[in-house]
Amino acid sequence: MTVEEIQKRLAVFLILLLVMTSILSLRLVGLQLVNGEKYEKLSVGNKLRVIPLQAPRGDILDRNLQPLASSRPAFSVSIMLLNPNDALESAKKLGAIIGKDPGELVRKVQEGLKLRPFDSVKVASDISPEIHTQIAEMLDELPGVVIEAEPIRYYPQGSLAAHVLGYVHEISQEQLSKPQFQSYKPGDLVGQFGLEASYESVLRGTNGGKQVEVDATGHPRSILGRTEPIPGQTILTTIDSRIQKVAEEALTEQMKRLRESPGRPFPNAKSGAVVVLDVRTGAVLALVSLPSFDPNEFARGISAAKFNELQSQNAFVDRAISLAYPPGSTFKMVTAVAALEEKKVAKDETVYDPGYHPAVPSLHCWGASGHGAVNLVRAIKESCNVFFYEMGRRLGLDAIAKYAARFGLGKQTGVDLYGEATGLLPTTSWKKSVYHEDVLMAENMMAGMGQTFHLYTPIQLANYIATLATGVRHKPFLVQKVIAPDGKIVEEKVPVVEDNLGDIKPETLELVRKGMLEVTKPGGTAAGVFAGLPIDVAGKTGTAENSLGDNHAWFVGYAPFQNPEIAVCVLIEQGGHGSSAAAPVARKIFEAYFISGGAN
Amino acid sequence: MQRRRRDWKNFDITLVVCFLLLSVVSLLMVASATRARSTHDYSVVKKQATWVATGLVLIIGLAFTPYEQWLSHERWLYVVNLGLLLAVLIFGRSALGAQRWLKVGPVVIQPSELAKVITVLSFGAYLSKSDAPPRSWKEIFGTLLYILPSALLIFKQPDLGTSLVLPVVAVGMLYMAGAPGTKLATMICGALALVGGLIWGHFRYGIPLPFHDYQLKRVAVLFDPSLDPLGAGYHIRQSIIALGSGKLVGKGIFMGDQSQLKFLPEASTDFIYAVIGEELGFLGTMGILLVYLVLLLRMLKIASQAKDTYGRLITAGMMSMLAFHVLVNAGMTMGIMPVVGIPLPFVSAGGSSFLANSIALGIVESVYVHRQKIPF
Numbered sequence: 011m012t013v014e015e016i017q018k019r020l021a022v023f024l025i026l027l028l029v030m031t032s033i034l035s036l037r038l039v040g041l042q043l044v045n046g047e048k049y050e051k052l053s054v055g056n057k058l059r060v061i062p063l064q065a066p067r068g069d070i071l072d073r074n075l076q077p078l079a080s081s082r083p084a085f086s087v088s089i090m091l092l093n094p095n096d097a098l099e100s101a102k103k104l105g106a107i108i109g110k111d112p113g114e115l116v117r118k119v120q121e122g123l124k125l126r127p128f129d130s131v132k133v134a135s136d137i138s139p140e141i142h143t144q145i146a147e148m149l150d151e152l153p154g155v156v157i158e159a160e161p162i163r164y165y166p167q168g169s170l171a172a173h174v175l176g177y178v179h180e181i182s183q184e185q186l187s188k189p190q191f192q193s194y195k196p197g198d199l200v201g202q203f204g205l206e207a208s209y210e211s212v213l214r215g216t217n218g219g220k221q222v223e224v225d226a227t228g229h230p231r232s233i234l235g236r237t238e239p240i241p242g243q244t245i246l247t248t249i250d251s252r253i254q255k256v257a258e259e260a261l262t263e264q265m266k267r268l269r270e271s272p273g274r275p276f277p278n279a280k281s282g283a284v285v286v287l288d289v290r291t292g293a294v295l296a297l298v299s300l301p302s303f304d305p306n307e308f309a310r311g312i313s314a315a316k317f318n319e320l321q322s323q324n325a326f327v328d329r330a331i332s333l334a335y336p337p338g339s340t341f342k343m344v345t346a347v348a349a350l351e352e353k354k355v356a357k358d359e360t361v362y363d364p365g366y367h368p369a370v371p372s373l374h375c376w377g378a379s380g381h382g383a384v385n386l387v388r389a390i391k392e393s394c395n396v397f398f399y400e401m402g403r404r405l406g407l408d409a410i411a412k413y414a415a416r417f418g419l420g421k422q423t424g425v426d427l428y429g430e431a432t433g434l435l436p437t438t439s440w441k442k443s444v445y446h447e448d449v450l451m452a453e454n455m456m457a458g459m460g461q462t463f464h465l466y467t468p469i470q471l472a473n474y475i476a477t478l479a480t481g482v483r484h485k486p487f488l489v490q491k492v493i494a495p496d497g498k499i500v501e502e503k504v505p506v507v508e509d510n511l512g513d514i515k516p517e518t519l520e521l522v523r524k525g526m527l528e529v530t531k532p533g534g535t536a537a538g539v540f541a542g543l544p545i546d547v548a549g550k551t552g553t554a555e556n557s558l559g560d561n562h563a564w565f566v567g568y569a570p571f572q573n574p575e576i577a578v579c580v581l582i583e584q585g586g587h588g589s590s591a592a593a594p595v596a597r598k599i600f601e602a603y604f605i606s607g608g609a610n
Numbered sequence: 611m612q613r614r615r616r617d618w619k620n621f622d623i624t625l626v627v628c629f630l631l632l633s634v635v636s637l638l639m640v641a642s643a644t645r646a647r648s649t650h651d652y653s654v655v656k657k658q659a660t661w662v663a664t665g666l667v668l669i670i671g672l673a674f675t676p677y678e679q680w681l682s683h684e685r686w687l688y689v690v691n692l693g694l695l696l697a698v699l700i701f702g703r704s705a706l707g708a709q710r711w712l713k714v715g716p717v718v719i720q721p722s723e724l725a726k727v728i729t730v731l732s733f734g735a736y737l738s739k740s741d742a743p744p745r746s747w748k749e750i751f752g753t754l755l756y757i758l759p760s761a762l763l764i765f766k767q768p769d770l771g772t773s774l775v776l777p778v779v780a781v782g783m784l785y786m787a788g789a790p791g792t793k794l795a796t797m798i799c800g801a802l803a804l805v806g807g808l809i810w811g812h813f814r815y816g817i818p819l820p821f822h823d824y825q826l827k828r829v830a831v832l833f834d835p836s837l838d839p840l841g842a843g844y845h846i847r848q849s850i851i852a853l854g855s856g857k858l859v860g861k862g863i864f865m866g867d868q869s870q871l872k873f874l875p876e877a878s879t880d881f882i883y884a885v886i887g888e889e890l891g892f893l894g895t896m897g898i899l900l901v902y903l904v905l906l907l908r909m910l911k912i913a914s915q916a917k918d919t920y921g922r923l924i925t926a927g928m929m930s931m932l933a934f935h936v937l938v939n940a941g942m943t944m945g946i947m948p949v950v951g952i953p954l955p956f957v958s959a960g961g962s963s964f965l966a967n968s969i970a971l972g973i974v975e976s977v978y979v980h981r982q983k984i985p986f
Binding site for chain 1: 743782785786788791844850851852853854855856857858867868870872873887888891892895896899900902903906907910913914922926929933936937940941944946
């Protein structure tokens, strides 16, 4: 090669070197000078994460400050979604440790990566100390995994008052799309039922957050900022856990006894309800619905099998407020008040009962031989059907409905829970609009003693009895105070008077009450059950016909007869007779309230 | 003494200054990338300092060793090279899925790094011994067969990046030797087109290729990052974020979030240029690039001054080798070159590569020291 050729080739090398340097320089200008701001933002986005700090939910207390729902410290496991490979790998490994299906965890992580790639995904709540230790020791092999302290909802009394308290659960997709849950994020807990739901905004508190700098393995390195969560407010309920407990146990035992009764068993007596109201204010002392559930299971994460089992028993239906039943003879006092007020019957007037109503002989009385000549008080005492058929005939649906409405029947009581049913208070216009025909005479007659069309919830019946006892209809309520975390009272409920029966003659009410008192006295339908009780109970049994099975058993009543304090309503679905099935449960509640616990 | 003084006068100080500048940057950035300040673990930095000192001794030692002796040892060099590479294949230590390391006593060496330098020396000798440069296609391919065994052995480890260095260096030396430039250029373009076509065909139509999928993906993600968003794509993305977020002046040494928080993989080795970019900014990356340019231009100058063909060929070979390293390594951190695991010369942490490059520099220095003296 000539010297010139060599020089030429060296020049080519020179050009190649300059081209190479230019390409790299241009790329550097593009990355660092032109788009530097963009990459700086990405770099910051890489390293900052906000770990939510869950606000403890407010406590739910009973009237004696006993906690019904509280929060306890627990630990949850989350996976930070920094490096997708690491997150998926960790999800697989975690499955074996926490005993969950790894595939399910992987799916959760994948979903999180799609929706919130800069966030974390919670994979387990309330882990045991053993699992906590195991994960903490393996943390180096579990990139992105963080253990967070987190308050867990806790119901110290288990299933007690489950339907009053409700439960909390992760917010659903459907809820998230609703405007009232605007401030919620996926994975947030929300009250789904009971007071947890109706007082959600009060109980929830405000979540805080911890802004942390994380390294590529997702392990927090330093805390840059912290916003403390604000705990939710405490609600002081009107529930008396002792009475609630007595009522739940009495109802459970009674249903068991009925199912196993050697003479005439009632195998379907599996569900029931109890409502106990303070007649002076409308405060709910106890509200029972059976079968029940343990809300703690939701806090821990209920299994699908357990949930389905409870669901199949309709355990999540609050029978005390959400289902309406035919009231049977418990309705007779409404007819009595209507008949007296409308002057369709005189105070001492007697109706002759030969065992059936002469106008419609197919309408029988429950005693085949009849009660003979009965007046209003005795008709209530012995629950004479014929007397009330006659009153129904004289009054008609609309006159009965007018008074039933005064006692709050056929409309929501307004108790502070979601899902209250309205029930059904039949009128002639209702009959016409639904059946396109006039009311039959027999229907008027049957309506007088609580059969046909009428459907009411146990809480409506309890409130009707409370109204009858005092002459004032209150709005039933469950929460009396809302208390801030610092102990300050945020809100105090005053009893709300819905209606005052001042226009109804006192003698009318007194006569009906006298009939109710007679029910628990010798010769009355519940005499045996209440024998020996040192306080006077005014009550009424009810045996509502049920075309789908055994009769529903009712008992409604209040005590003491003088200066009434509480009203009780007991329902046992397919429990048979009100006197033998429902009344004993009521007696136990009265005993608990007036004798063993000391009245308050 | 008389002779020694004259040697020192002939010593090219630019090469050593560039070497020292890069070494200082290396020590600082390796310290930063291994988070030595927060972990108080300076072991990697200390090791790197040992390599710098050893490298300097090697450069000076080789500078005063006449390079012509390598010409006569061509056969031995070739045999030793293949022997070492075979030893890796048989006794080598594996790490990260590749078998690249050989443990000799307390020292772990990476023969493929050394192989690059030895190949330059032996291939240069092979070329300069022939009377005329290869001119026909047949001659050119025949010559290339010389490097095929070592390239295949390195490829087998697998070390795709290093095995690519050998043909590139060989082509550079062939050109310097006088092989027709058009044919060499055609060959390079043809190879690139073939590789590109095969990879495209592999992912599109499943054409089987003797490569690991991860190797192919590293190339393919350059054109379609969605092919491997979590693997190779993740590395490139993090590296680009690191570089870009450094902007003009950088975040400061030890202050780069990408590297300090370990988002950037292989921060002290393959991706150290991204750490420089993040912590020293555009000024840092351009500065380093200019040091390389000065170093490479200086080597070009030395090639022009070499007293014989062998000196010119090996200088051009060493220069091609270093230039290819800089281009591929820096380019890969910027997302314009595939991630093939080629270190940044004199900067990436690691002894074998550092010492091999030092040897290259020492030999080029020797070409300068023993150049044709132009009388004043």
